[in-house]
Amino acid sequence: MPDPGSGKRGTDDRLERRILFEQEVVRLMDRLYGTALRLTGNPDDAEDVVAEAISKAWSSLDDLRDIQSMDGWLFRILNNTFVSFWRRRRTRDEVEREAVETSDAEGFSLFQQLHQPFLLWWGTPEQQFLNDVLQEDLQKALDSLPDGFRVVIVLVEVQGYTYDEVSGMLEIPVGTVRSRLSRGRALLQKALWKQASEAGLVQGRRRPDSDTRDMT
C-alpha cells in the first residue's frame, strides 16, 4: 500500500535539491567559469559552455543519486558539454597545428633551462621564477597551446582526472592521453620560458663579460 506521505516527501526532496543546486552553482561559479575558460581558451566560449552545462544539469537534477556529490557531478557535466562543443568546433587546421607546433618543443624542460650554472650565480632561479611568474602569464601560456594539448593538461593537472578517465571522456586511447600530456607540457614550458625571457624575468641572461666590458 503506498505511503500517503510519499508524494509530499518527493516534492520536498525535489525542492531541497533545487535549492541546493542553486546554492552550489553560485558557490562554484568562479571555478566552473575558470575551468571552462582554461578548456576553451576563450571567454565567450567559456560562458556558453558554463551556461549550457548548468542548463543540462538542471534538467537532469532528478537523476543525481547523491546530492552531496553535486560538485563532482557538475564538473563532469561541464566537461562533457565542453567535449561536445569542442568536437563541433575542432577543425582540420587545428589538428594540423598540433602536429606542427610540437615538433620543436619535444623534451623541452623549463627547469633545465633555469638550472644552468651561469644562472645559479643568482641564487635559485627556478624558485625565483615560480615566485615571479604571474597568473596571467600562466593563463596566456596555457591558452596559446593547441586545443588537443591544452584540454588534456587541464583535465589531468587542473581537475585531477586519471589517464583512464580522460581517455573515456575524450574517446581517445590512453597512449594518446600520455603523449599529448608529454608534448603539451613541453610546449607549455617552452611558452613560459619564451614569455619569461621576453619579460626579463630570467636574470643573468646577459653575457658574463658584459659587466666588465667598460671597466678597462
Next chain:
Amino acid sequence: MSPDKLSCEEVIEQLFTYLDGELDHVHSEAIGRHLEHCRDCFSRAQFEERLRQRIRESAMTQAPDRLRNRVKWLLDRY
C-alpha cells in the same frame, strides 16, 4: 626499469607519471625513495609540483556578472 635501484635519468623520465599518481605502488615507492636521497631530482620534482600548483590556481577566475545574470535568468525560467 628495475624499481630497486633507479638512475636519475629513469626517475626524471617517470617523474610526471609519478606526480600524476599513475605509477603502480612498487614504482611509485621506488621513486619516492630516490627523491628522499637525491637533491637534484628532488629539486626538479619540487619545481614541477609547484608549477602544477600554479597552473591549478590559474583555473580560478572570477566569473563575469554577465554570466551570473545569464545563469540566474536560466534558472528563473524553470
